Amino acid sequence: MKVIIDNNVILDVFQNSEPFVQHSSQVLRLVETNHLKGFITANSITDIYYVLNKYIKDKHKVYSIVEVLLKLVGIVDVTALDVKEAFHSSFNDFEDELLCVCAKRAKVDYIITRNNKDFTKSSVQAITPEEFLNEFYDNL
Numbered sequence: 130m131k132v133i134i135d136n137n138v139i140l141d142v143f144q145n146s147e148p149f150v151q152h153s154s155q156v157l158r159l160v161e162t163n164h165l166k167g168f169i170t171a172n173s174i175t176d177i178y179y180v181l182n183k184y185i186k187d188k189h190k191v192y193s194i195v196e197v198l199l200k201l202v203g204i205v206d207v208t209a210l211d212v213k214e215a216f217h218s219s220f221n222d223f224e225d226e227l228l229c230v231c232a233k234r235a236k237v238d239y240i241i242t243r244n245n246k247d248f249t250k251s252s253v254q255a256i257t258p259e260e261f262l263n264e265f266y267d268n269l
Contacts, residue, residue: 130265131166132156133205133232135242136173136180138258143177143194144184149243152258156241159265160201167202170231174204176224205235222247229253 134156140146141153160167169177174195181191211230220226225247232240232253240248240255248255256264 130239131168131235131237132239132241132261133168133170133228133235133237133253134160134202135228135240135244136169136176137243138241139169139173139177139198140180141243141258143181143198149258152262153243155262156258157201165265168205168235168237169198169202170205170228171207172224172227174199205231207231208234220247220250 138149138153138156141149142157144150146153156165157167159165177198178191178195181194182188185191185194207227211227211234215223215227215230220229225244228240229248229251232251237253239261240251240253241258241261242248242255243257245255245257245260
């Protein structure tokens with residue numbers, strides 16, 4: 130199964146954000162143990178780096194964290210066509226729509242996000258980490 134993971138789920142893990150860290154880290158553990166193929170978009174790296182650098186305030190530590198992340202997940206590139214398609218959509222949030230466009234092109238099964246209500250117009254089903262884990266383990 131292939132999933133694309135939203136920034137908020139990644140940040141939950143590396144910022145130890147309660148109460149979300151438990152389910153978000155379990156999703157990344159499934160990726161780490163090859164039970165799941167996880168992806169992020171190329172533009173997510175800059176956002177994740179920016180937020181973590183403000184939170185941790187140590188460039189070298191943030192680089193180490195991002196290196197660990199990049200060993201776990203694949204990266205879906207963001208093309209000019211993706212940007213143009215997302216820019217003219219009916220979504221309220223450009224970043225969310227860009228994630229949807231990339232998820233569709235990458236043919237992933239789910240978008241894992243804490244904000245699934247922001248993805249109601251997505252052609253790829255958005256699901257919270259907790260919902261995903263329940264569904265994943267129910268289907269074993």
